Each structure stands twice: as structure tokens, then as C-alpha cells.
Amino acid sequence: MVMKLVLLAFPAAVLWSSVVSAQSPDFAYYNLSLIWPASFCISAAKNCVRPIPKIFTISNGLCPTLQNGTALPPYDPVDNNCNYSPAAPGDMAKALKPIQRRLQKTWPSLSNGATNQLFWEVVWANQGMCSDYPQDPLVYFTSALNLAENSKYDPLKVLGVQPSSTTAYAISTLLNNVKKKVGFYPQISCSISSNKLYLREVRFCFKRAKPPTQLQDCPTTMDYVCNSVPTAQQNVIFPPATATISGHVSWDLLASA
Numbered sequence: 395m396v397m398k399l400v401l402l403a404f405p406a407a408v409l410w411s412s413v414v415s416a417q418s419p420d421f422a423y424y425n426l427s428l429i430w431p432a433s434f435c436i437s438a439a440k441n442c443v444r445p446i447p448k449i450f451t452i453s454n455g456l457c458p459t460l461q462n463g464t465a466l467p468p469y470d471p472v473d474n475n476c477n478y479s480p481a482a483p484g485d486m487a488k489a490l491k492p493i494q495r496r497l498q499k500t501w502p503s504l505s506n507g508a509t510n511q512l513f514w515e516v517v518w519a520n521q522g523m524c525s526d527y528p529q530d531p532l533v534y535f536t537s538a539l540n541l542a543e544n545s546k547y548d549p550l551k552v553l554g555v556q557p558s559s560t561t562a563y564a565i566s567t568l569l570n571n572v573k574k575k576v577g578f579y580p581q582i583s584c585s586i587s588s589n590k591l592y593l594r595e596v597r598f599c600f601k602r603a604k605p606p607t608q609l610q611d612c613p614t615t616m617d618y619v620c621n622s623v624p625t626a627q628q629n630v631i632f633p634p635a636t637a638t639i640s641g642h643v644s645w646d647l648l649a650s651a
């Protein structure tokens with residue numbers, strides 16, 4: 395009798411421990427990346443959607459991130475079994491129907507080589523499957539939309555500056571403006587085109603919660619591209635949404651550079 399119990403208990407214990415570890419992905423906070431389409435379009439040239447959206451749109455969504463600022467790797471059934479049986483990327487078309495219009499406006503694919511549908515599938519595969527919503531893509535995407543649509547986090551309001559074809563802004567000024575307005579440091583990401591730095595993304599770090607609502611300081615305030623130039627040159631162009639003409643920087647922007 396005792397023997398039987400032990401034999402029965404063993405597989406149950408193994409199953410239990412694998413379920414437990416699979417159900418608690420190990421990450422510290424979420425980061426929400428808001429991208430400035432005009433900067434993306436300067437790097438992407440002809441592969442960029444037209445017309446260029448005039449709002450910051452979502453790029454990566456809520457990215458599960460470790461305390462040291464490293465993004466969690468994507469779900470993999472063998473190497474990164476972070477959640478038990480997450481919804482498959484192929485399920486997105488059906489799952490996201492109820493919020494299609496909000497997604498099209500605030501979370502469009504900026505690359506004309508990828509449909510919105512494909513883009514959202516990639517977001518789910520890279521960020522959603524290891525989030526706290528593995529079975530619930532609708533709630534995962536809605537949580538990100540709710541934050542991105544909240545004017546409290548609108549970079550056009552909290553950066554403290556407006557797009558300009560004549561001025562480059564010190565990244566430190568932008569960071570401090572956001573800190574003053576929302577109380578916490580974001581992370582700024584840059585792109586480089588013709589040897590000039592562009593403001594690419596503003597990323598906000600939210601404490602891990604369902605749903606995430608509380609900001610925290612991001613552990614690093616600039617990505618490696620912004621950091622690839624000396625501090626004195628860490629100034630970014632924040633181009634107007636009209637600043638590209640068929641993939642090239644417009645003449646007034648060039649003339650001012």
C-alpha cells in the first residue's frame with residue numbers, strides 16, 4: 395500500500411513541478427515601446443507605410459523584461475517553456491477581432507512589407523506568449539492599448555518638445571522632461587540615418603501586474619544606438635511627420651542640418 399502511494403505520488407510530483415515552473419515566467423516588469431513613425435520611415439525609406447501616422451504608435455507591446463533591462467526571450471516549447479500551452483500566433487485574427495479598429499489606429503505595422511495581421515502575430519510570438527496573459531491575447535493587446543491611448547503617457551505631451559525640422563534635442567533634456575511630467579524615467583531609443591541620431595522610440599517601464607498600470611524608472615535610459623555616440627553628441631532629430639519625400643529626408647530638413 396505504501397509502495398503504491400509512493401509510485402503514484404512520484405509522477406504527480408514531477409507533473410506538478412513542471413506545471414508550476416511553466417506557469418510563472420521569470421521577469422520583473424513590462425516595457426511598452428511607443429515608436430515615432432516619421433523616424434522609422436526615414437530609416438525604412440520606401441518600405442514604410444503612407445501616409446505616415448502623426449501619433450506615436452505601439453511597436454513591441456508590453457515586453458516582459460528582466461530587472462537588468464534584458465527582454466525575456468520568445469516562447470519556445472523546448473528551450474523557453476515559460477507558460478503552459480499559450481495561445482498560438484495563428485489564433486490572433488479571431489482573438490483580436492473585437493479591437494481591430496483600435497489596433498489599426500494605435501498599433502499598425504509601419505512596414506509596408508508586413509500586414510497588420512502578421513505584425514500582431516509576431517508581437518504575440520515575441521512578447522505575448524511569455525507575458526502574464528498566455529491564454530488571453532485579447533486582454534494582453536487591450537492592456538497595451540489602454541496604456542498607449544492614455545494621454546498621460548503620450549510622448550507628444552510628456553517629452554516637452556514638438557517635432558521640428560530645424561532643432562535637434564538633447565536626449566538628457568527629453569528624459570528629464572518626461573521624469574518631471576510622469577515621475578519616472580523612460581528609455582529612449584535612437585536610430586541613425588546619414589550619421590544623424592533620430593528619436594525612434596520612447597519606452598515606458600511598468601511594474602509587473604495584471605493589468606500593468608504603475609510606472610517605474612527604466613533601469614537604463616538610452617538604448618545602445620543612442621549610447622553609441624559621445625555624450626556631447628547625444629542630440630536627436632524628432633522629425634515632423636511630413637519630413638520624408640519618397641524615402642528621402644525633405645530638403646528643408648537637409649538644409650537645416
Ligand SMILES: *[C@@H]1O[C@H](CO)[C@@H](O)[C@H](O)[C@H]1NC(C)=O
Pocket residue numbers: 460462464
Ligand atoms: C541579465 O540577466 C540575465 C539573467 O540573469 C542574464 O542572462 C543576462 O546576461 C543579463 N544581462 C545583462 C546585460 O546584464
Ligand SMILES: *[C@@H]1O[C@H](CO)[C@@H](O)[C@H](O)[C@H]1NC(C)=O
Pocket residue numbers: 425427454457459463464465581597599612613614
Ligand atoms: C524594452 O523592450 C525592448 C524589446 O522589446 C528591449 O530591446 C529594450 O531593451 C527594453 N528596454 C527596457 C528599458 O526595458
